[in-house]
Amino acid sequence: MTADKKQTALIIEDNEDNMVLIAMLLQDAGYETICADTGLKGVQLALGQEPDFVLLDIQLPDINGAEVLKRIRALDADVAGIPIIAMTSYAMSGDREKLLAAGCDGYIEKPIDTMHVIDQIRAIVGDT
Numbered sequence: 024m025t026a027d028k029k030q031t032a033l034i035i036e037d038n039e040d041n042m043v044l045i046a047m048l049l050q051d052a053g054y055e056t057i058c059a060d061t062g063l064k065g066v067q068l069a070l071g072q073e074p075d076f077v078l079l080d081i082q083l084p085d086i087n088g089a090e091v092l093k094r095i096r097a098l099d100a101d102v103a104g105i106p107i108i109a110m111t112s113y114a115m116s117g118d119r120e121k122l123l124a125a126g127c128d129g130y131i132e133k134p135i136d137t138m139h140v141i142d143q144i145r146a147i148v149g150d151t
């Protein structure tokens with residue numbers, strides 16, 4: 024174990040403002056970030072970069088978040104089991120149970136709660 028090894032977050036989000044905000048908050052908290060603005064790019068980056076966890080928007084321009092979740096879980100690699108956190112708006116709260124049942128590890132609310140989102144993420148993925 025290397026104490027100063029940074030965890031890498033893959034952010035799959037097509038809304039640029041939201042992507043920049045969450046990336047900035049994660050970087051300020053000491054995480055590395057990589058970003059994808061479509062579901063397919065996200066799946067490719069998950070396989071190629073093997074991030075430590077994923078933040079996943081549900082409404083994406085190509086394949087939706089539920090499909091991204093399914094495809095990452097189906098990857099034939101260590102990355103298949105990584106924590107995946109859905110980013111859902113209140114309007115989609117009815118989908119949360121479905122996402123959790125489909126293998127999502129948790130969710131955070133949109134709009135992002137800038138004061139608490141890092142704690143929310145740590146509570147799901149752990150501190151190390």
Ligand code: MN
Binds near residue numbers: 036037038080083
């Ligand atoms: Mn979106």
